[in-house]
Each structure stands twice: as C-alpha cells, then as structure tokens.
Amino acid sequence: MTEPNSKDPAPSPLGRRERLLLAAIAAALGLLLFQLRGGLQPQAPLEQMARRSLELPVALANGRPTILEFYADWCAVCRSMAPAVEAIETKHRGALDVVLLNVDNPRWAAEIERYDVNGIPQLEFFDREGQSVGRSLGGRSLAELDAIATALIAGKPLPRLAGVGSLSQLDVASTPVAGPRSHG
Incomplete structure (x- = not known):
C-alpha cells in the first residue's frame, strides 16, 4: 500500500x-x-540628457559657463536640435555645463517664470560667475551652438545670431502646477 x-x-x-x-x-x-x-534605445534623448545634467544652482555656482535649455519632449524643434546639444555637451564636457529643464515638469515652474519662457527651445547663457550673458529663442545649428559655447568658455562676447530660429509656442495656461503628488 x-x-x-x-x-x-x-x-x-x-x-x-x-x-x-x-x-x-x-x-x-x-x-x-x-x-x-x-x-x-529610449526615444527621448532630451530626457536622458536632462537626467544626466547638473542641477541648475550647482551649474551656476561651479565656476564653469552654463547653457540652460528649456525644452519639451513633444517639441519637434527641440528634438531636431538634440543631437547638436548633445555634441556640444560632449565636446566641451568639463569646461561648460549644459542643463536641460522640461517645461512640462511642474518642478521647473519658478525657472520658467524667472526666465520668461514663452516659446521653446529657449536657451539661456551664463558666464563662469553664473551671471546671465544672453538668450536665444528657437532652434540653433551645431555651428551656432559651438560658436556660443566657445565664446562662453573663452569669456568673450557671444556671437551675433541672425533672427529667431524655429520655435514651438509654449502654452503657459496648460503648464502643470506643482502639487503634493508632483514628481521631479
């Protein structure tokens, strides 16, 4: 059994x-x-660069010039300019900081207001002391970005750029407001 x-x-x-x-x-x-x-291979290279970039206050205080880009993943101009921004960040790593802030993230609402962001991409340029030395609204080519980066690093005046590049309008009314459940 x-x-x-x-x-x-x-x-x-x-x-x-x-x-x-x-x-x-x-x-x-x-x-x-x-x-x-x-x-x-994530389809949002801008988001990847943003995650790798320094926090803005750190970048503005570390003694290196800074390029700050306001962008959105849905912005066609921002996406088309992403390879050039990444090339500049790679070429000038250690001499220049590139910081990206997504306008759709409510965490950056104060910065969007402080820098009067009304269209994207918007670039803000800062010298080694963290002082604003210029602004660019709209898409820029690799050559234009490299000329800007080189001038910032050398402490020279920024090159004159023709007109405003291609632009995506930012709908400020639909920008999310930070709340207790917002995430950075």
Missing part, C-alpha cells in the same frame, strides 16, 4: 493548451510594454 506523496503538486486546473495560450499572451504583453517604453 502506497501513501500519497504530500510533495507532489496538485494538478493544474488549466490544460496544456490554456497554459501555452496564457504564456503567449504574457509574452506579447511584455513585448508591447518593452516597445512602448522605448525598447533598448
């Missing part, structure tokens, strides 16, 4: 076909989530 082994698992109420179907659905949902989150 054999006693039942208490270590044997109870039989599954699902058949083999149902388990395979559930596994396939779980795999499909996982793949969909992976794609929606950007896969291995």
